[in-house]
Amino acid sequence: MANYLRDFMSDAPVLSARRPTINEFFLSAYTLSIYTGCELGCPYCDSWLFGDRPLNETIHIPLDLPQRLDAELAHVDRGDLIAITALSDPYQPAEQTYRITRQTLQVLADKGQPCLLQTKSASVLEDAALLQRMNESGLAIVMTTLVTMDPHLSEKLEGKAPPPALRLEMLAELKRAGVPVGVAILPVMPYVNDTQSALRAMLRACAEARVDFVIWDYLHIPNERHRSRVNEILARVGSFPHSYYRDIYQGQATVSAAYRHDRDVELLGRCDGLGLEVRAPQRIFAGKLSPANEAALLLKHSAFRDRVQGRDRVARIHHSLAEQIYAGDLRPAALRDSPLALTIREILE
Numbered sequence: 090m091a092n093y094l095r096d097f098m099s100d101a102p103v104l105s106a107r108r109p110t111i112n113e114f115f116l117s118a119y120t121l122s123i124y125t126g127c128e129l130g131c132p133y134c135d136s137w138l139f140g141d142r143p144l145n146e147t148i149h150i151p152l153d154l155p156q157r158l159d160a161e162l163a164h165v166d167r168g169d170l171i172a173i174t175a176l177s178d179p180y181q182p183a184e185q186t187y188r189i190t191r192q193t194l195q196v197l198a199d200k201g202q203p204c205l206l207q208t209k210s211a212s213v214l215e216d217a218a219l220l221q222r223m224n225e226s227g228l229a230i231v232m233t234t235l236v237t238m239d240p241h242l243s244e245k246l247e248g249k250a251p252p253p254a255l256r257l258e259m260l261a262e263l264k265r266a267g268v269p270v271g272v273a274i275l276p277v278m279p280y281v282n283d284t285q286s287a288l289r290a291m292l293r294a295c296a297e298a299r300v301d302f303v304i305w306d307y308l309h310i311p312n313e314r315h316r317s318r319v320n321e322i323l324a325r326v327g328s329f330p331h332s333y334y335r336d337i338y339q340g341q342a343t344v345s346a347a348y349r350h351d352r353d354v355e356l357l358g359r360c361d362g363l364g365l366e367v368r369a370p371q372r373i374f375a376g377k378l379s380p381a382n383e384a385a386l387l388l389k390h391s392a393f394r395d396r397v398q399g400r401d402r403v404a405r406i407h408h409s410l411a412e413q414i415y416a417g418d419l420r421p422a423a424l425r426d427s428p429l430a431l432t433i434r435e436i437l438e
């Protein structure tokens with residue numbers, strides 16, 4: 090068990106600064122991290138990069154976070170979504186004792202602030218009624234992370250988290266309770282979980298659980314420290330050709346454009362075949378975010394599909410329009426080139 094350090098926060102704000110661009114995965118303009126440190130300690134997690142001590146050694150319990158958030162929300166637009174997705178799991182074991190996440194959700198509920206949270210823990214079900222009420226009067230979405238459906242591999246990659254099948258059951262139960270749910274395949278790791286059979290198994294399981302949408306992104310290796318963690322993971326998984334990572338990363342922090350494109354095409358094609366939405370569909374957030382955020386998300390989600398399917402020009406137009414609209418800086422003539430112009434105008438009116 091980790092050490093719990095009950096803490097009052099410094100003067101630093103609880104919320105991140107408003108993002109310069111809307112997060113198309115999590116629909117968010119702001120990010121909020123509840124606990125600092127994560128007892129689940131998944132070895133691939135990039136939260137290991139922040140801090141000198143092991144991620145799962147000491148968990149800081151921010152006793153005054155809900156009150157501080159309450160004050161900060163005076164300056165936040167109610168059409169902006171706050172994502173509780175960063176750096177730690179909001180329902181890690183400490184939540185059973187301290188309930189900071191529950192108190193935080195209550196603050197967001199009282200203010201009618203849209204939110205999305207990501208967790209691997211079935212403890213979130215204890216707040217299902219609260220989340221359902223939040224989504225009924227506004228917007229509350231729950232996501233979980235999935236890296237494999239293989240329980241043996243899951244044991245090696247995320248041994249302290251509930252098994253993947255249980256996480257999908259958790260989402261199915263939340264969905265039955267009236268909460269929109271999504272799955273983040275995060276990260277897709279070359280050699281570890283990027284095979285056709287591994288991706289197919291995860292997407293099929295998502296479809297069977299009837300989740301509302303999926304997203305994915307690729308393992309990021311920003312520095313040598315993380316690279317050695319990745320090498321440890323690979324050693325745990327089995328023998329592997331070192332050249333594989335060298336070829337895919339080419340000395341960069343992220344996968345090569347060719348690798349990304351091939352996997353994006355495969356994942357998108359499989360999702361379409363299974364009737365799985367890729368990125369949160371508009372029906373979930375329509376009328377629940379500011380018109381600018383709704384339009385920007387619609388454009389970015391469309392741009393992703395356009396790019397993967399080779400419509401690069403339209404993808405660039407939609408991406409640029411999304412940035413302009415989110416920043417409140419739309420040049421009226423710019424919409425003329427978009428096939429979505431009519432829809433976007435209707436949202437913005």
Ligand code: SF4
Pocket residue numbers: 127128129130131134135136175176177178209234250
């Ligand atoms: S549960 Fe999430 S935040 Fe915690 S270590 Fe695992 S991946 Fe990181």
